[in-house]
Amino acid sequence: MIISKQEDVTGAVIGAMSGAPNDRLRTVMASFVRHVHAFAREVRLTEAEFEFAIDFLNRIGQATNDAHNEAVLFSDAIGLSTLVCLLNNGQDGASETAAALLGPFWRANAPQMENGASILRSPTPGAPLFVDCNIRDGQGRPMSNVRVDVWQASPSGMYENQDAGQADMNLRGVFISDENGRFSFRSVKPAGYPVPTDGPTGEMLAAQKRHPYRPAHLHVLAYKPGFKTLITQVFVDDDQHLESDVVFGVTRALIGDFRKGQGTPPAPDVDGDWFSLNYTFVMEPGEAVLPHPPIK
Numbered sequence: 001m002i003i004s005k006q007e008d009v010t011g012a013v014i015g016a017m018s019g020a021p022n023d024r025l026r027t028v029m030a031s032f033v034r035h036v037h038a039f040a041r042e043v044r045l046t047e048a049e050f051e052f053a054i055d056f057l058n059r060i061g062q063a064t065n066d067a068h069n070e071a072v073l074f075s076d077a078i079g080l081s082t083l084v085c086l087l088n089n090g091q092d093g094a095s096e097t098a099a100a101l102l103g104p105f106w107r108a109n110a111p112q113m114e115n116g117a118s119i120l121r122s123p124t125p126g127a128p129l130f131v132d133c134n135i136r137d138g139q140g141r142p143m144s145n146v147r148v149d150v151w152q153a154s155p156s157g158m159y160e161n162q163d164a165g166q167a168d169m170n171l172r173g174v175f176i177s178d179e180n181g182r183f184s185f186r187s188v189k190p191a192g193y194p195v196p197t198d199g200p201t202g203e204m205l206a207a208q209k210r211h212p213y214r215p216a217h218l219h220v221l222a223y224k225p226g227f228k229t230l231i232t233q234v235f236v237d238d239d240q241h242l243e244s245d246v247v248f249g250v251t252r253a254l255i256g257d258f259r260k261g262q263g264t265p266p267a268p269d270v271d272g273d274w275f276s277l278n279y280t281f282v283m284e285p286g287e288a289v290l291p292h293p294p295i296k
């Protein structure tokens with residue numbers, strides 16, 4: 001098609017793409033082009049802004065490596081990851097536990113451990129935390145043999161792969177739920193942390209006068225063939241950033257009851273404050289697929 005005016009461009013592009021044999025590709029790309037073109041018209045995108053945006057995208061790619069995924073981080077910081085997550089998963093806890101972002105820091109192949117074991121693999125600051133959770137199906141029946149992957153940042157604010165001071169796989173572990181649907185482990189009470197701000201996403205946050213903090217949380221990925229993989233996070237109830245998570249990941253049902261321990265601690269080496277967390281996860285039947293790890 002020969003273009004006569006700017007209004008012609010959108011139809012020309014969608015027409016050019018209309019021969020794609022894959023229906024879904026045709027639908028998604030036509031909608032994408034319609035919305036991107038509408039966006040450019042709505043803001044009357046200047047050439048300088050377009051050039052900046054292209055450079056920004058290129059820099060997202062350049063900032064991505066085996067240990068860091070800037071594209072995930074950017075999608076998170078504009079709320080797109082949470083939107084996609086909630087579009088595709090339970091969000092109100094009615095039939096399954098609300099989903100939350102996988103985030104950029106999940107690693108496959110964390111060590112499998114016995115229930116009750118500690119996921120600390122090098123000295124880690126923070127109050128001891130004893131986590132004791134249940135997994136149920138939609139009818140409230142205990143689910144055994146669920147493979148539960150847990151991971152969290154150190155209270156110093158970094159995941160082990162970001163921090164040479166932590167042992168490999170520190171604060172990561174895989175547990176198998178027992179015949180009562182229980183899994184348990186020892187850790188430290190998570191602390192909030194800033195997402196990495198040394199790339200283009202950090203530049204955007206600064207330009208928007210946004211803080212980079214995520215409220216403290218524990219990540220969970222629960223996997224069992226025949227059930228939809230549950231990817232979620234449990235948030236610490238007293239965190240100051242629950243209402244302003246930089247990646248919009250907090251839903252009310254996911255705020256956990258991190259209770260300050262009373263009386264005799266569950267392990268003899270504990271002195272000082274300690275905490276417990278009990279939480280029940282609900283999984284629903286579906287396809288058990290694992291995400292691609294965003295990092296190695």
Ligand code: BEZ
Nearest residue numbers: 073076103104105195247
């Ligand atoms: C995380 O929770 O690990 C995370 C999620 C989104 C962006 C950065 C970190």
Ligand code: FE
Nearest residue numbers: 103153217219
């Ligand atoms: Fe996290």
